[in-house]
Amino acid sequence: MTVQISRRGFLIGSAAGSTALLVGLGSNGVLAAAGEAKLAAALNPFVRIDASGVVTVILKHFEMGQGTSTGLTTLVAEELDADWEKVDTEFAPSDGSRYANLMFGLQGTGGSTATANSYMQYREAGAVARDLLVRAAAQTWGVDPDSITIERSILTSGPHFGHFGEFVELASTLEVSSDPVVKTPDQFRLIGNQRLHRKDNSNKTDGTAVFAMDIKLPGMIYAAIARSPKFGGSVISFDDRDAKQVGGFIAAQVLPNKAGVVAFAKNTWSAFQARDALSVEWDFANAESRSTFEIVSAQKALLDHPQFDVNHDISLSSVASTIASAPRKIEAEFTFPFLAHAPLEPLNCTIAPTKSGVIMYDGCQFPGLSHPTVAAILDLDPSQVEIKTLYAGGSFGRRANPMSDYNAEAAMAFAVSGRKLPVKLVWSREDDLRGGHYRSQTAHRATIALGAEGNITAWDHRIVTKSIMKGTAFEPVLVREGIDSTSVEGIAEGLYDIPNHAVGLSDFETAVPVLWWRSVGHTHTGFVMETLLDMVASETRQDPIEMRLAMLDPKGTNQARMISAINLVRMMSGWEEGDKRGFACHYSFNTCVAVVADVSVNGKDVHVNKLYMAVDCGVAVNPDIIRAQMEGGAGFALAAIYRGEITLTDGEVDQFNFPDYELLRNGEMPEIEVGIVSSNAAPSGVGEPGVPPTGPAVANAIFAQTGTRILNLPMTKAGFNFV
Amino acid sequence: MACSLAKVLPCETRIPSSDWDCQTERAEQMKYQLKINGEIRSVDVEPGTPLLWVLRDELGLTGTKFGCGVAYCGACTVHIDGYPSRSCQTFIEDAVDSEITTIEGATDRVAKAVQAAWREKDVVQCGWCQSGQVMSAIGLLTENPKPSDEEIKEYMYGNACRCVTYLRINEAVKLASRKLEA
Numbered sequence: 001m002t003v004q005i006s007r008r009g010f011l012i013g014s015a016a017g018s019t020a021l022l023v024g025l026g027s028n029g030v031l032a033a034a035g036e037a038k039l040a041a042a043l044n045p046f047v048r049i050d051a052s053g054v055v056t057v058i059l060k061h062f063e064m065g066q067g068t069s070t071g072l073t074t075l076v077a078e079e080l081d082a083d084w085e086k087v088d089t090e091f092a093p094s095d096g097s098r099y100a101n102l103m104f105g106l107q108g109t110g111g112s113t114a115t116a117n118s119y120m121q122y123r124e125a126g127a128v129a130r131d132l133l134v135r136a137a138a139q140t141w142g143v144d145p146d147s148i149t150i151e152r153s154i155l156t157s158g159p160h161f162g163h164f165g166e167f168v169e170l171a172s173t174l175e176v177s178s179d180p181v182v183k184t185p186d187q188f189r190l191i192g193n194q195r196l197h198r199k200d201n202s203n204k205t206d207g208t209a210v211f212a213m214d215i216k217l218p219g220m221i222y223a224a225i226a227r228s229p230k231f232g233g234s235v236i237s238f239d240d241r242d243a244k245q246v247g248g249f250i251a252a253q254v255l256p257n258k259a260g261v262v263a264f265a266k267n268t269w270s271a272f273q274a275r276d277a278l279s280v281e282w283d284f285a286n287a288e289s290r291s292t293f294e295i296v297s298a299q300k301a302l303l304d305h306p307q308f309d310v311n312h313d314i315s316l317s318s319v320a321s322t323i324a325s326a327p328r329k330i331e332a333e334f335t336f337p338f339l340a341h342a343p344l345e346p347l348n349c350t351i352a353p354t355k356s357g358v359i360m361y362d363g364c365q366f367p368g369l370s371h372p373t374v375a376a377i378l379d380l381d382p383s384q385v386e387i388k389t390l391y392a393g394g395s396f397g398r399r400a401n402p403m404s405d406y407n408a409e410a411a412m413a414f415a416v417s418g419r420k421l422p423v424k425l426v427w428s429r430e431d432d433l434r435g436g437h438y439r440s441q442t443a444h445r446a447t448i449a450l451g452a453e454g455n456i457t458a459w460d461h462r463i464v465t466k467s468i469m470k471g472t473a474f475e476p477v478l479v480r481e482g483i484d485s486t487s488v489e490g491i492a493e494g495l496y497d498i499p500n501h502a503v504g505l506s507d508f509e510t511a512v513p514v515l516w517w518r519s520v521g522h523t524h525t526g527f528v529m530e531t532l533l534d535m536v537a538s539e540t541r542q543d544p545i546e547m548r549l550a551m552l553d554p555k556g557t558n559q560a561r562m563i564s565a566i567n568l569v570r571m572m573s574g575w576e577e578g579d580k581r582g583f584a585c586h587y588s589f590n591t592c593v594a595v596v597a598d599v600s601v602n603g604k605d606v607h608v609n610k611l612y613m614a615v616d617c618g619v620a621v622n623p624d625i626i627r628a629q630m631e632g633g634a635g636f637a638l639a640a641i642y643r644g645e646i647t648l649t650d651g652e653v654d655q656f657n658f659p660d661y662e663l664l665r666n667g668e669m670p671e672i673e674v675g676i677v678s679s680n681a682a683p684s685g686v687g688e689p690g691v692p693p694t695g696p697a698v699a700n701a702i703f704a705q706t707g708t709r710i711l712n713l714p715m716t717k718a719g720f721n722f723v
Numbered sequence: 724m725a726c727s728l729a730k731v732l733p734c735e736t737r738i739p740s741s742d743w744d745c746q747t748e749r750a751e752q753m754k755y756q757l758k759i760n761g762e763i764r765s766v767d768v769e770p771g772t773p774l775l776w777v778l779r780d781e782l783g784l785t786g787t788k789f790g791c792g793v794a795y796c797g798a799c800t801v802h803i804d805g806y807p808s809r810s811c812q813t814f815i816e817d818a819v820d821s822e823i824t825t826i827e828g829a830t831d832r833v834a835k836a837v838q839a840a841w842r843e844k845d846v847v848q849c850g851w852c853q854s855g856q857v858m859s860a861i862g863l864l865t866e867n868p869k870p871s872d873e874e875i876k877e878y879m880y881g882n883a884c885r886c887v888t889y890l891r892i893n894e895a896v897k898l899a900s901r902k903l904e905a
Contacts, residue, residue, distance in 0.1 A: 063849075064849055065847070065848030065850065065886045066848070067848070197842065197843075198845045198847065200847065201841065201842045201845050201846070202842055203850075204847040204850030204853050205838045205841040205842060205846070205847060205853055205857055206786070206826065206827075206829075207784075207785070207786020207787070207825070207826035207827050207854045208786065209850055210785075211785075211788075211850075211851065213785075213788075214779075214785035216780070216783060216785075222780075247769035248769060267768075267776060267780040267781070268776055268779070268789075269769075269772050269773060269780070270769065272792075342885060343849070343851075343885060344788075344790050344796065344798060344851040344852050344883070344884070344885040344886075345788065345789075345849070345851040346789065391849075392849065393788070393849050393850065393851025394849040394885050396885070428792060429790065429791040429793070429796075624845055625845075628845065628848060628888070631887065631888075631890055631891075632848060632887045632888065634887075635889070636885075636886075636887055639887075657791055657793050657795065658790075658791045658793070658795040658796055658883065659793065659795055663796075663883045663884075664887055664889075665880050665889075666876050666879040666880050666882065666889040666892065667876035667877065667879075667880055667889075668889075669887060669889040671890075
């Protein structure tokens with residue numbers, strides 16, 4: 001085994017006894033002092049190239065459909081000029097020291113950051129490997145390294161040629177170059193390649209891709225949990241008499257935190273049946289017992305008295321007189337419902353005993369949080385916990401939970417089961433839709449003062465929503481002076497020049513747990529902002545696109561990007577003055593998306609014919625995945641704005657399963673045309689930014705056709721049907 | 724009848740409390756024979772167990788997915804006697820005399836065309852619904868080799884995709900149709 005650490009922290013080596021070149025991240029020289037056996041275990045690489053020449057890219061991010069397993073692989077394969085067909089992928093183990101998300105400081109996927117934070121790291125890892133292979137080949141052949149070229153994993157110099165695998169042994173003994181030289185954009189063959197296929201499109205079409213729920217271990221028992229029907233309730237007692245009538249039932253036990261009763265059974269079906277047969281007495285003293293209409297009223301009342309002034313320099317009181325004396329005003333109040341993420345693979349994970357502790361099998365979105373959570377519940381040292389990440393059947397934010405809720409449940413279930421057998425915890429669809437961690441119910445109120453020329457002179461904006469970040473590990477970074485940035489993002493720090501823009505915020509308190517839902521705060525702020533600007537444009541008889549362009553300062557980097565996206569979508573859609581379509585744009589996750597929605601309305605029947613979407617996400621690493629994420633983001637938004645809502649009656653969720661929480665269906669998807677702004681800037685996210693502008697573009701189109709403003713979501717509240 | 728897990732492990736290693744031991748077996752397990760992917764497979768399960776869970780938990784055929792349990796999302800679609808059916812609402816008793824094909828056994832000419840088209844169009848995102856989508860598409864093209872756009876949407880309506888890959892699904896069905904024609 002040889003190991004070296006480069007000046008930039010890359011670590012290379014060849015695993016003892018096997019000829020493979022490994023390139024990974026060292027942890028500041030400490031490793032080099034350790035013994036050889038430890039080094040082999042400690043060398044968690046980004047790239048492994050074996051003697052047969054196969055390149056394996058180790059993915060520090062999980063795959064929930066967003067395409068990161070293809071994206072990170074593209075970055076490494078690009079620098080290596082590897083044969084795309086001979087590049088495999090593997091999910092990284094839980095190891096925050098080497099696989100941290102560089103934007104979070106811990107291992108985890110979210111906030112549309114996977115490509116953005118990995119872009120140089122994975123390219124440099126590929127470049128280090130390339131340089132070593134080239135020098136090894138040069139030494140072997142006695143030629144100048146500069147004479148060597150690589151095509152599809154084959155190194156060539158004059159009459160000499162050989163594949164990667166022939167040089168890995170020698171390469172792993174060479175000194176690592178101090179500065180890996182990455183390609184310039186004109187040298188890209190895979191980055192930006194329109195015809196590169198996804199790495200996961202073969203195993204996901206023949207049933208061989210292994211998701212967390214597909215795990216079965218010898219002796220494994222299955223667990224389902226009866227949770228409080230009202231959020232915040234706790235178990236007083238339970239009776240399992242009826243559960244004992246269920247074949248395959250093993251036992252039931254109260255979870256240590258009293259949040260539920262877990263039923264163990266010999267298969268998933270029996271676990272569900274037994275769980276449903278449990279009779280549980282609940283203490284609702286601290287539970288949410290209000291109905292949705294009461295929550296809406298309570299939120300609206302809080303709009304009157306904001307708890308925080310978000311902008312220090314412009315308070316709500318400082319703009320009051322300008323607004324009071326304005327010749328014209330626009331006032332609007334918006335309400336948004338709770339929304340469930342509803343990933344199609346219901347939440348689940350398996351915890352099994354190992355010699356030294358436990359292993360958890362999970363579509364693990366945040367190993368950096370799940371790992372210490374599971375260790376703490378089981379009273380283990382983190383070194384005794386392993387996480388095996390598998391494909392995740394969707395997430396949309398749900399699997400990245402600051403409380404690691406379902407991992408914690410599984411750990412508690414494993415603990416009360418006696419820790420001897422593997423325990424698989426499975427949520428049913430009813431558990432998922434009724435289980436909380438929703439996009440927060442939210443209210444907005446805005447009063448916009450217009451001057452004599454129709455210009456905006458002041459803007460009083462108020463938001464009431466439950467904070468996602470308070471009380472979590474993210475609070476120190478994302479909550480400042482009481483203000484959760486995710487409650488106001490998209491309003492308080494938008495791209496527009498708005499004079500006297502005052503923003504107020506009140507935290508809403510409820511036992512209903514809330515969570516980031518694909519695009520987080522932008523799910524509501526994007527809709528509000530872009531609807532309000534459409535109202536201003538309509539009131540002042542301005543073209544909605546021209547008006548927005550006038551509010552964007554081209555000297556600002558992101559403003560200039562947004563202007564490019566707007567101009568592109570205007571060209572794609574053939575937008576004209578007096579256009580009866582809807583326009584919206586929104587900046588989120590450092591990406592700009594502009595949308596034109598073409599709808600037909602017949603009475604109350606609305607049909608969305610086509611969406612034009614233009615995106616500036618920096619360099620387009622995988623253009624087809626960017627298109628797919630825009631399509632998926634738009635469709636995800638449509639399901640929500642058409643009819644998505646989780647409602648409560650006396651604190652209990654009214655919805656049970658998909659029949660009353662309808663996803664978007666085949667046939668409901670409009671035609672979508674995606675344009676990507678050409679850019680060599682560092683890449684930014686694409687998983688979420690397609691969501692925020694889609695809803696308001698459709699709402700603005702409906703207004704253009706009908707004169708009806710949609711301020712309360714879902715749109716079915718306004719009596720519209722989507723056909 | 725002993726606790727079924729006792730076949731695998733002694734009771735005392737299973738569960739910490741003696742109260743938990745072997746107190747459950749009410750419904751008698753039954754032996755069923757199923758014809759799956761051209762093979763006869765025997766399983767011991769409780770009467771009324773949905774085929775979905777027999778495939779996934781008992782037979783290790785995990786390509787068939789659980790999405791809703793109420794025949795509303797299509798993730799669990801398999802072919803029963805050649806027709807796409809929701810395995811989460813097909814009970815074991817009703818499956819014994821039928822030919823069952825799961826994604827693992829989808830290997831005929833239509834299946835190959837559908838899967839190749841799916842890959843060419845890069846349909847998948849998270850992938851959880853796609854076994855069901857592929858099984859439905861095979862059913863569609865077997866019945867109707869040249870479906871119209873409207874026929875595709877109508878036939879595939881019952882297969883929900885939370886990632887919303889429908890545009891590509893429909894393109895892939897049309898591509899598979901062209902491949903079959905060729």
